[in-house]
Amino acid sequence: MSTLNQRLGGPRRLSLPFSASLKNREIIAAYLFLAPFLIFFSIFFVRAAISSVSISFHDWRLLRPSTPYVGLDNYIDLFDDDIWWASVEHTITFTIMTVTGTTVLGLAAALAVTRPVRGQGFYRVLLYIPQLMSVGAIGLIWNWLLSGQFGVINYLLSFFGVRPINWLGDPNLVLPALSLATIWWTFGFPMLIFIAGLQGIPEHLYEAAKIDGANGRQAFWYITLPLLRPTILFVTVTGVIGHFQVFGQPYIITGGGGPGRASWTVIIYLYQNAWVGFRMGYGAAVAVTIALIMAIITAFQFFVISRRVEY
Numbered sequence: 001m002s003t004l005n006q007r008l009g010g011p012r013r014l015s016l017p018f019s020a021s022l023k024n025r026e027i028i029a030a031y032l033f034l035a036p037f038l039i040f041f042s043i044f045f046v047r048a049a050i051s052s053v054s055i056s057f058h059d060w061r062l063l064r065p066s067t068p069y070v071g072l073d074n075y076i077d078l079f080d081d082d083i084w085w086a087s088v089e090h091t092i093t094f095t096i097m098t099v100t101g102t103t104v105l106g107l108a109a110a111l112a113v114t115r116p117v118r119g120q121g122f123y124r125v126l127l128y129i130p131q132l133m134s135v136g137a138i139g140l141i142w143n144w145l146l147s148g149q150f151g152v153i154n155y156l157l158s159f160f161g162v163r164p165i166n167w168l169g170d171p172n173l174v175l176p177a178l179s180l181a182t183i184w185w186t187f188g189f190p191m192l193i194f195i196a197g198l199q200g201i202p203e204h205l206y207e208a209a210k211i212d213g214a215n216g217r218q219a220f221w222y223i224t225l226p227l228l229r230p231t232i233l234f235v236t237v238t239g240v241i242g243h244f245q246v247f248g249q250p251y252i253i254t255g256g257g258g259p260g261r262a263s264w265t266v267i268i269y270l271y272q273n274a275w276v277g278f279r280m281g282y283g284a285a286v287a288v289t290i291a292l293i294m295a296i297i298t299a300f301q302f303f304v305i306s307r308r309v310e311y
Contacts, residue, residue, distance in 0.1 A: 049291075052284045060281035067281070074285035083261060084286075087269040088293075091244060094175050094182075094265065098246075099239040101183035106190025106235065107228075111220075113191070114198050124195070131188030139252025142181035143168070146253070168254050171262035178249050178263060185249075186242075190235045197231035198224070237301050244294055247271065266290050 056074055058067045078084055113124045130138075145152045148166040157165070167177040201224065209219045247267040250257050257264040264272075270290065274283025 052287050055281055056284035056288050058281045060279075060284070062278040062280060070281070074282045075289070077282065078285055078289060083264070084266075084269060086261065087264045087266050090175060090263060091246070091265040091267075094179055094246060094250075095240055095243045097176065097179040098182045098186075098243045099236055101179065102187045102190050102239055103232065103235055105183060105187040107194050107232075109187065109191040110194035110198055114195055124191075127191060128188035130185050133185065135248035136252060138181065138185045139249060142177075142184075142249075143253045146177050146181070169259050171259055174250075174254060174259065174263045178246075178253060181253060182243065182246070182249050190239070193231055193235055194228065197228050201227050233301070237298055240297055240301065241294060244297070245290075266293075 055067075057069060057071060059070045059073075060067045109127050113120055113127065117123075133141075144150075146167040148154065148164055148169055151164075151167070153167070154162075154164045165173065167173050205223050205227075206219055209223060214222070245267055246265050250263040250265060251268060251271075254263050257268045266286070267290075270283055270286045273279050273286060
């Protein structure tokens with residue numbers, strides 16, 4: 001039998017080389033599919049990031065041919081600017097409100113549309129439609145809704161005896177108003193992620209909990225929420241990264257980040273200095289600082305949340 005196996009090239013000789021060869025082919029194929037993206041990423045992101053760091057150490061202005069080296073002066077000027085720190089505060093406040101709102105509303109919507117009810121698919125599409133709109137459309141819609149004189153929201157509140165509220169003209173209300181508009185616009189993506197997370201929870205866990213006498217609230221608190229922690233981590237991290245870079249909503253809805261600079265975010269601050277003031281070196285320093293802030297916040301989120309994630 002051993003002689004026959006040797007003559008025919010039995011499994012002892014062919015199985016391992018063939019398996020290794022197939023695995024290598026799959027790896028090579030995967031890298032070939034990734035190659036266009038990696039090349040694009042290297043050219044347009046890595047190279048641009050390195051250039052930004054280099055430019056941030058120069059007094060680079062579009063209307064001046066010379067670009068003298070200034071060392072850390074751009075960063076020193078940035079950290080001494082009160083407008084920058086106010087923009088950071090506005091951005092953090094907006095991000096906290098918006099990420100909290102989209103996470104909670106997205107989870108609530110996911111729980112609602114995963115119930116076995118008629119028209120489940122229709123409700124999912126209906127709730128996701130705002131996510132498909134452009135920031136320009138969202139800005140025009142919510143500028144109309146939040147208008148102090150002719151706004152729909154103030155019109156509806158008038159039926160309850162509430163006097164018109166200057167949503168976009170009050171420095172204390174403009175950020176919550178912008179956050180409300182952004183939550184309505186972007187909660188569809190967290191909803192889809194939570195739907196996928198809910199569908200990955202084994203049904204027998206709920207059946208066992210029901211047999212043990214657990215009610216719906218207890219099942220959510222002790223089964224659903226713990227098993228959704230990886231999903232919550234993903235939603236919060238991507239939400240912070242996305243909303244920390246907010247630009248379109250405050251710029252379009254308020255007409256430039258008003259009233260005054262009450263809704264200036266770090267990206268509006270970057271835009272005003274780099275593209276309005278033509279201070280490209282200073283703008284590069286702002287961009288590098290924003291990237292570092294986002295990296296620190298993201299790392300902190302992973303450290304705090306992932307320690308309690310149950311897989």
